Amino acid sequence: MTLVVETPTWPLHVLVIDSPTPLHRGSPAEFRRRGISLSRSVSGFAALRMLAHEPDSVVVAPTDMTDMAVLDFIEIVVELAHAPVLIGLTATLPDGLVAEGLSRGAAGLVALPLTPSRLASAVGPMRRGHDHAPDVELTCGRLVLNAAEHRVLVRGVEVNFSPKEFEVLQYLMLGFPKLVSLDELVRNFADGDPTHAIRVRITVSRIRTKFALAAPGLPPIIETIRGIGYRIAG
Missing domain, CATH: 3.40.50.2300 (Response regulator)
Known part of the structure; x- marks a missing residue:
């Protein structure tokens, strides 16, 4: 990265x-x-x-x-x-x-x-x-995120995300190559309420779906470590 x-x-x-x-x-x-x-x-x-x-x-x-x-x-x-x-x-x-x-x-x-x-x-x-937040460009393998322009590219193809989806993806990329726990995502994106973990799971699922539609055939960009959390694939 x-x-x-x-x-x-x-x-x-x-x-x-x-x-x-x-x-x-x-x-x-x-x-x-x-x-x-x-x-x-x-x-x-x-x-x-x-x-x-x-x-x-x-x-x-x-x-x-x-x-x-x-x-x-x-x-x-x-x-x-x-x-x-x-x-x-x-x-x-x-x-x-x-x-x-x-x-x-x-x-x-x-x-x-x-x-x-x-x-x-x-x-x-x-x-x-x-x-103000600096212009930050994150690159994880085939994935590029530009925070200043609110743009995400996967192999050069732009993928459009909602503000919440963009923030979750950016957070996962900032943690690369480490795993980000579900508990940590809940604290940051679901008001710390563990009963709202489903919100995080739905957001990650939507991100995955958009990547799959934009770049069919690519291996999953977000890996799930069952029962623990998520990680951007290298």
Whole structure:
């Protein structure tokens, strides 16, 4: 596989403040495949010190952060550090807090615990100009995916995919040559709900069908490791 990255500020650094609520589900590799480098800060004050060294970070401030009031923290970060802040929604959510947080400069909302897909969706609209997803071309054998142009070619034949199908295929290609577990795909593309694993299986099945129609006679491009997950064939 070849990976061409033209923008050096990828992945985006996201700093999450500790709180009593579980902060995230998913491994660092899963977040990185979504263009996110995730780190934690033990407190709001520690996060402010970290921002001095990571000025391009996005901050997630849980509504139940304990060392300082979340509204005060949002205001300080926006005015002094000039960093975008997402309000991390938890079960501890006083009436009016979200509206007040947005009025003080918060850039948006994201529910905790964070998942790679949930966080990627939240930071997408507020990426700074130099932090947009780089033009990435992935090549796995006879398969080429161009993220910037939203194009997939198999032996030179273009195959059209829905946005969700494209994202799942890209995720599998980013994992090449390793296997990607079904659990990992569920966390990223089915809201982490194991009862929705069928959604992932249906999406993979549709991808396979489109490849078969576009390039009949080719061996399967996506291999199934029964009971475990999927892998792009070499």
